[in-house]
Amino acid sequence: MITDIESATPALCRLHLGRELRQLRQLAGLRANQVVKRLIWSPSKLTRLETGENAAVEPSDVMALCEMYGADAEKRALLTGYAVVTKTKRDWWQSGEFRPAITPTFKAYLGLEATASAMHNYEAEFVPGLLQTEAYVRAIYQVARRGLSEEEIDRHVTVRITRQEALRRADTPLRFAAVVNEAVLYRGVGGAAVMRAQLEHIAEVASSLPRVRVQIMPFRAGAHTGMNGAFTLLRFHEHDAIKPIVYLENLGDAQVIRSGTCVDRYEDAFSGIQADALGPKESLGMIRAALREH
Template sequence: MITDVESATPALCRLQLGRELRQLRQEAGLTSTQVVRTLLCSPSKLTRLETGENSVVEAVDVMALCEIYGANPEKRALLMGYAAVTKTKRDWWQSPEYRLAIAPTFKAYLGLEATASALHTYEGEFVPGLLQTEAYVRAIYQREHERLSIDEIDRLVDVRMTRQEVLRRASVPLKFAAVVNEAVLRRQVGSPAVMRAQIEHLAEVAERPSVRVQVVPFKAGVHPGMNGAFTLFRLNEAESIVYLEYLGGASVIRKRADVGLYEEAFNDLQILAVGPQESLGLIREAIKEH
């Protein structure tokens, strides 16, 4: 539960509101179908409310659901407070200066990243986004998006840098664990100076208490990450979501059985990779190469 609703972000309030509404429905012994029939709304609307996907939550919807579920006055006041934050505040990625630089499919990722208690990611080609330097990000965008103007690239870089605030948030720092292929350390992105600075930054961040970085060395051979990069968001002890990004777009996986496959893969990767200290040694070796 959020202890200070007024200072919470809209994304976190939407997520917590969804959890509370889903719990109330289950405690009332009601199915989603029964609720939408009573509320006279579409099934997708209830799903969006329970998963925190609506950018704004209407107070009238929250009050109607509280009536259906028989929520007590204290619970109603709390949920109305969550809804009010979604109406009066804006997540940083919804601001005008960022809106044009963020694809609609990526907004879901930013919402998950902002609300997750833990993030586990495997990367085979790039340094994970939350650990990238500005020059490294710029080198990637200049190569991948050659038709973009300098201003457009500046906005994209700014988005990437702003995302990294989750690692420094004052309340509860994001617990971040990354497993990277050794190729990430060896592949030069930008000039040798850019790459050297990036690897130095990676070594520095890897020593933070809330950050864990491990490397899968080439000698490890075949491993569970060879099908591609993936990110696991831990929202609470019982709920995790997988985010996959590919050339044509992105997708979010919520089905428990499918999420479990990625959780198992990440656990296997952590076992197969060398430990954090040995990984730090590999990172420092790569600095010398660049």
């Protein structure tokens, strides 16, 4: 439960609202298809409400659900308050400046990232997004996304850099654990000067922010549990009662995975990756050695 709704972000309100509505429906003994049939809604509308994926939630929709579920007056007031926040406040990625650069799936992910307490990220080809410099991001988009205009690239760069504010949140900064393939340190993205600045930035962030942990997966480790590709695992505060999720992204699409069994597999994989990777101190030494190579 959010104790101060007025200061809460829309993303956090959407997640809490979705969880509360899902619990109310289950307590009422109703299946999702029964609810949408009675309210003449599409199935996807209820799914988006319960997963917190709607940009804004109509208070009247929340009241209709509370009426059907038999929620008491206090619960109705709380959930309607959550809905009002989503209607009256905007998350930064909802602004017109960023909207063209954000797909619906990525928008859903940003809402989760903004409220997560911890992120575990394995990267095989890139520096993790939350550690990238502006020049490194720009170099990636100029090559990997050929055809984008400079204006479109600028939007993507701004989105990436703005996301990094999660590492320095005023209330509780994100706890970030990243494991990076050794190849990433030597891949000359943007040229030597860009790579030197990028590796210096990783070293500075890893050294100065106590909630950031960076490890390198060395070539000598051989086969490991991350060889199927990069992934991001998000965890949330226990009192939020929101289950961990996995985010996967490729050139053509992105996916948010919520299935408990599948998420467990990724959690086990990341534990294995961390165990096989170099420790933070030795990893920092490898980063600085790679910096000298550039």
